[in-house]
Every structure is written in structure tokens, then in C-alpha cells.
Amino acid sequence: MKHKEPGKDERRLVPPETSLFVVSAPSGAGKRTILDTVFERDDGLAYAVSATTRPPRTGEVDGQNYFFLSEEAFRCRVKAGDFLEWAAVHGNLYGTLREELSKRLASGKDVVLELDVQGMRSVKAAWPDTVSVFVMAPSFEELERRLERRGANDPADTAVRLANARTEMDVRHEFDYIIVNDDLAEAVSDMEAIVRAARCRAAKQP
Numbered sequence: 613m614k615h616k617e618p619g620k621d622e623r624r625l626v627p628p629e630t631s632l633f634v635v636s637a638p639s640g641a642g643k644r645t646i647l648d649t650v651f652e653r654d655d656g657l658a659y660a661v662s663a664t665t666r667p668p669r670t671g672e673v674d675g676q677n678y679f680f681l682s683e684e685a686f687r688c689r690v691k692a693g694d695f696l697e698w699a700a701v702h703g704n705l706y707g708t709l710r711e712e713l714s715k716r717l718a719s720g721k722d723v724v725l726e727l728d729v730q731g732m733r734s735v736k737a738a739w740p741d742t743v744s745v746f747v748m749a750p751s752f753e754e755l756e757r758r759l760e761r762r763g764a765n766d767p768a769d770t771a772v773r774l775a776n777a778r779t780e781m782d783v784r785h786e787f788d789y790i791i792v793n794d795d796l797a798e799a800v801s802d803m804e805a806i807v808r809a810a811r812c813r814a815a816k817q818p
């Protein structure tokens with residue numbers, strides 16, 4: 613099995629009044645930067661922390677950016693059925709823990725999941741009113757510059773991420789919204805507008 617999707621029972625997890633957001637982007641496009649600002653300003657949003665087998669970057673905190681697991685521990689939790697969905701991305705494993713999503717939903721806040729395209733498809737299939745957002749850099753050259761500036765990846769890893777960026781860009785029209793992250797303030801404002809519109813949907817009102 614190369615990935616897993618939420619099952620039928622899991623579909624009852626998300627209350628009808630909660631808005632669920634999936635944000636995806638080619639690595640380095642700036643989704644983390646945009647979300648950091650949006651989270652600072654919006655107390656009604658919760659971030660569901662994923663688990664991963666990739667090593668932490670400088671400054672990343674276990675339990676805050678990711679739950680960093682060894683491959684053995686990750687696979688053990690796959691076997692235990694702890695993941696709602698998981699997938700192999702850029703040569704590492706990433707997944708959404710059922711317990712983590714439940715905890716965030718219990719806070720009564722709207723929830724943001726940062727997932728790759730496979731994860732977005734799985735979540736959309738289970739919860740069709742999920743709002744999906746694709747963040748992209750204004751050009752490949754700029755994406756490359758941002759990946760290099762972030763500087764945490766070795767050149768081989770950067771090459772994998774850039775190659776995968778092209779594949780990810782090809783399916784961007786599967787998403788509900790596309791944000792071009794050129795000017796950061798504008799991109800943040802676009803994300804905030806999407807969140808606001810989602811909350812105004814009639815289906816989310818009493």
C-alpha cells in the first residue's frame with residue numbers, strides 16, 4: 613500500500629459547521645509563510661500537525677511543525693491504523709493522525725491541513741465540502757531561489773522538490789482556489805478572503 617484514504621466511519625469526524633481547509637503547494641512556494649501570518653491574525657483557525665519521517669529543519673519543533681517519527685515508528689502507526697491518510701512525498705512519508713485531527717476539531721475551530729496533492733484528493737473524497745487551496749510561486753526561477761534561500765535541503769533534495777513542482781503545478785486546477793504568492797501581503801489577504809468566504813457558506817450557518 614503506497615497511501616491511505618479516510619474510511620467511511622471516519623467521515624463522521626468533521627462536524628457540519630466546521631470548515632476544513634487543505635493547503636498544498638510545491639515545496640518552497642511559501643504556504644507555511646502565508647499560513648503563519650494568517651494563524652497569527654485568526655484565532656478561529658487551528659492547524660492539524662502532520663507526522664513525517666523527514667528530518668527536522670533548523671528551527672523546526674517536534675509537535676509544532678511536525679511530529680517527527682522514524683520510518684519504523686511511522687510504519688508501526690500505519691499498521692495500528694492511526695493515520696486518516698498518509699502518502700510518500702519527495703522520498704519521505706507524511707500523514708495525518710486521526711487523534712490530531714480529532715483534537716483540533718474538538719477545539720471548535722476551523723481546521724487547516726497542509727497536504728500534498730494525494731492528501732488533498734483523499735480528504736476531498738471523504739469530506740467533499742473541504743476548501744482546497746493551491747499556493748504557487750510566480751515562476752519556477754523564483755521557486756528555485758526560495759528553495760535555495762530556505763537552504764535546509766541538500767542539492768539532491770532540492771532537485772527532487774523542483775522536479776515534483778512541475779507535476780504538482782500540472783494538477784493545480786483540481787483545487788478550488790489558486791493563490792499566486794508574489795507579494796506576500798496580497799497572498800495573505802487572498803487566503804484570508806478564502807477563509808472568510810468559506811465561513812459564510814450557507815451550509816456552515818445555523
Ligand code: ADP
Pocket residue numbers: 637638639640641642643644645646758759761762793794795796799
Ligand atoms: P513552503 O511552506 O511552501 O514549502 P515556505 O513558507 O517555507 O514554503 O517558504 C519558502 C521560502 O520562501 C522561505 O525562505 C520564505 O521566507 C520565502 N517566501 C515566502 N513567501 C515569499 C514571498 N511572497 N516573497 C519572497 N519570499 C517568500
Ligand code: 5GP
Pocket residue numbers: 635636637638639640662663666697698699701702706707708726727728729730731732
Ligand atoms: P515539507 O517537507 O516541505 O515540509 O513538505 C513536503 C510536502 O509534504 C508538502 O507538499 C506538504 O504539503 C506535504 N505534507 C505534509 N504533511 C502531509 C500529510 O500529513 N499528508 C500528506 N499527504 N502530505 C503532507
